[in-house]
Amino acid sequence: MGQFDKPFDAIVVGAGPSGNAAAYVMAREGLNVLQIERGEYSGSKNVQGAILYSDALEKIIPDFREEAPLERHVIEQRMWMMDDASHSGMHYRSNDFNEEKPNRYTILRAQFDKWFSSKVKEAGALVLYETTVTELVKDLSGKVIGVRTDRQGAPIMANVVILAEGVNGLVGQRSGLRPEVGADTVALAVKEMHFLPRETIEARFNLKGNEGVVIEAMGTITKGMTGTGFLYTNEESISVGIGCIVSDFATSGVTPNELLEAFKAHPSIKPLLEGSEVKEYAAHLIPEGGYKAIPQLTGAGWVVVGDAGQFVNAVHREGSNLAMTTGRVAAETVIALTRKREEMSAANLADYEKRLGETFVMKDLKKYKGIPELLHRKKGAFFGAYPQLVSQAMQTWFRVDGVDKVSKEKAIYSNFRKTRTLRGMMGDAFRLVMAWR
Amino acid sequence: MAEDKKPAPAAGGRAQTKKELPEHFKAYKHVWVAVEIEHGQVHPVSFELLGEGRKLADKRGVELAAVVMGDDRESLEAAARAAFEYGADCAYLACDPALKHYRNEAATRVLTDIVNTYKPEILLLGATNLGRDLAGSVATTLQTGLTADCTELAIDEEGSLAATRPTFGGSLLCTIFTLNFRPQMATVRPRVLAMPEREEGRQGRIVEVTPGLVEDDIVTKVLDFIADRDSDQAQLPYADIVVAGGLGLGSVENFQLVKDLAEVLGAEYGGSRPLVQKGWITSDRQIGQTGKTIRPKLYIAAGISGAIQHRVGVEGADVIVAINTDPDAPIFAFAHLGIVADAVTLLPALTAAFAARLRVNRLAS
Amino acid sequence: MHIVVCIKQVPDSAQIRVHPVTNTIMRQGVPTIINPYDLFALEEALRLKDKFGATVTVLTMGPPTAADSLRKTLTFGADRAVLLTDRYFAGSDTLATSYALSMALGKIAEEFGKPEIIFTGKQTIDGDTAQVGPGIAKRLGYNQLTYIARISEVDLDAATIRVERRAEGGVQDLVSSFPVLITMLEASNEMRRGTIENALGAARAEVVTWNAEAVGIEDLTKCGLRGSPTIVKKVFAPTARAEKAEIVEAEGGVDAKAAALVEAIFAKAPGIEGDLLELAGEHYV
């Protein structure tokens, strides 16, 4: 059992984007890394829309475009505000996005993560699949010195454990490193993959080659709950999903599945999915508490990265890039300490937080720190009344029916006044802007 | 077999897609069926194959022959007579004490010898445990092609055997040829082909072959045989009426409703594959591509969605009745009769309705 | 004792879809798995290892990605994994497959000792032919034991093995001598999980990788498409039946529905009523 004698330089718990980034960077720099993933393979348990933001990955694997399984690069973004029958919104499409190194791609996590994991192995890390870390092993001083798994056998030792276990973060929780995630700081998203022939997708969305479209939607589709819907084009499939804050589901009694069915049946969405075959259905949590929900990130012998640290920018639907960045930064911290032969003590590992503060991760999360709360508090307005009003106004304005434009303006105005929301809406818009700043 | 191949072969293989039968294969003629006999009993699949073999032989204008192997002359002669009545023109009869029980080594040696001596162009076997065990060894010994588990056999314009079988887990079918080797071998599962009419008194000639086996040369020995009649193995393939349940029943307790209906109808009962995986039924009761193929007069499927793998196992039924809560369930695309209903409540009512109806009929007669 | 288990990495066919329009296979994202039947064979081999002490070598012929499946067998407790991979093997039918595998098995015997037992699964879920096992046995001159439900006895000194074989209409109690090729029946056992030591060992292990040349294949015409006597000429989706089911509808409760269904069945199959009386009669005398 010689292999158990010498502790690993680092054990990474989880093989999502954050864990893979951390394990890859450390292994590449020659550290002796063990990564443990409970799924059958990296990506088997993971769900994401999914949009990959190039920058974060480029900082880890600069020429990833040459081999990573990417679906389509995004050239068009649609932001839809929906009521039950219509949508209004904004479109941005630009040929500039057909650049040599596109900025965003749609991906299928199962394939992408598998590829990323193969890079981790190539870099020299040992990767165990179908193995769940059940608990952290601590020494008498409380320092984390290894992990125990659900497989028979002795615990495995390491100088530091990187918790990249995703939003639930059960290992960290069970080991008393951090509190349970609150029902009002996580969203539950459900998602389906719809198969459609390539040509159909391209014709339906006006695309050629590997161009792709992203639709983000909010409004009455979430039945008054805080949440959003999305639709992404992949090469031969469409990802469609919707998610809301968990505590909202609890109070409304609406099931995520009902919500998704209604979203797919919406007259603006239905024709986009026509004739498709559903391939898979999945549900997953997204941490949406933002800056204020970030738990303690380091301690003696441990570091938290990715969703486990609540690193998601809900406003911009960014998660995997924060995950990869936090994974990379944690790895760099560990590498520096290992090289200097320094202890993985709480004080030394705190350097990770300092380094993070200089990245977009902390800066962005800080900037939007008020928004999750605001949207949640005013959900009736943001996800019910406003979209309906906007939609009614649009319809009044665009319907040509012999009514003169001045009267139309008045009708719209009085409609807003009747529901006494004009002031509320202005106020909320103001609050939103303030939170945004 | 050959499922990994794409329909359009790569450049290197193109030559073989044309028929260029080597000279020494040109003597290969006639269609053969290796008749399966165990414990004096002919497996019905052999008769089904003779029915199909007759059609192929007629199309080719050649003879149909049966190969009967065993240790008991009387039962072999009876089997040969039955083969004639099901369409064979000729029977190769191999009688040897070493053929008492089926054993791969002995059977392979005998069948290979007969093939090499009498040269058939087509050789068919049942896709039973015996047939698959034997066919694989014979084909390897003869270095020829073998297409397993065919669902359809035909002769193409060039006179070659076109063997169609499911591929990719049953979601697709493919047609396979053995153009440049002889014999062309295929196996077919019981009940995939219809049972032919038996023509009483039809005659044929018997060709004796001498296997000349030496028991001491055969390594594997049969110590015992425990027949299924002593246990309660299901006899699904040849049942006239089959009632089956699927996941839609919701629980193993509800599966009892299927058994109740089967009992009243004197039917066999079975189920879809997930029920086997859940342990609700034993694997000998699984219906479908990887279970049993059935061909009953009446098949009632309750709470079964009708996946392609299930479908291929039941399509030969005369009347398929589907009970399903989902009007869009795929099973309605191939069932003859359907009812959109909750099987859990409908099944007891159906059992009662059948019972009442049968009681009235009995009184009337 | 040296035991070899042949496994195949197959697409999880439950997840394959046929394109509704073009009738081609949509492979996008279809995961691969170890052929489920092969796991029964592997578990049986590991049980023999537990009992008698043995080295278990796992062999597959397939694309380089099949190394993943091989590695997984090591996490269950297999000792060594051999991958036979070469582009010349592409398009092999069962005859060509059993040829290549038997050559690899020859090399395994040379390098690591002659296996007393070779296991294969009953059949694969993509090929479904159950021919590769018998093909290997024939080529190597191993005694062939197919559809084995149970291994009841192994006598290492006498080099004999006693098994229960699922035959038509019953179970054969057989005794044979090494070397043997066994194809295991499904549900004969359940795959174990493997310890953390197995998992770590698997992650560290090198998969032995051989190409055609390495196993001594000189005549490439016996391989792949060229070495396959069978030719797939056409692949197509099953045709849908023209008419859909006649849907029985009835007013009223479930009893009315049941009665209507019984009527409809007898109308559709007029002969069935007589059969029913015969089959079911005894319950009602």
Ligand SMILES: Cc1cc2nc3c(=O)[nH]c(=O)nc-3n(C[C@H](O)[C@H](O)[C@H](O)COP(=O)(O)OP(=O)(O)OC[C@H]3O[C@@H](n4cnc5c(N)ncnc54)[C@H](O)[C@@H]3O)c2cc1C
């Ligand atoms: C529906 C949806 C859509 C999204 N869309 C986008 C998007 O478009 N763009 C974007 O950038 N982000 C998106 N996100 C967010 C993004 O998916 C996450 O931020 C990202 O996956 C976080 O990576 P991670 O590595 O921290 O966690 P995860 O990806 O959750 O990975 C954690 C891994 O750890 C493993 N694990 C957990 N516990 C254990 C244990 N005890 N032992 C061993 N292994 C364990 C898990 O199996 C898993 O593989 C979306 C999320 C959802 C749910």
Ligand SMILES: Cc1cc2nc3c(=O)[nH]c(=O)nc-3n(C[C@H](O)[C@H](O)[C@H](O)COP(=O)(O)OP(=O)(O)OC[C@H]3O[C@@H](n4cnc5c(N)ncnc54)[C@H](O)[C@@H]3O)c2cc1C
């Ligand atoms: C290689 C391979 C081989 C396979 N071989 C076989 C095989 O041999 N045989 C086989 O059967 N399958 C086989 N399968 C599995 C097959 O693909 C399907 O998964 C399986 O047949 C589905 O079983 P089911 O219809 O019972 O369950 P489901 O597909 O879950 O269907 C349940 C049905 O019940 C209906 N239902 C629900 N509630 C009720 C109710 N209260 N009353 C009435 N209806 C209700 C639902 O609408 C649904 O249609 C194989 C798969 C693979 C990949």
Ligand SMILES: Nc1ncnc2c1ncn2[C@@H]1O[C@H](COP(=O)(O)O)[C@@H](O)[C@H]1O
């Ligand atoms: N490419 C392969 N590599 C290793 N073993 C195989 C391969 N193909 C088939 N086998 C073995 O042969 C058995 C029967 O396969 P098949 O004849 O395809 O049904 C399988 O269960 C495997 O054990």
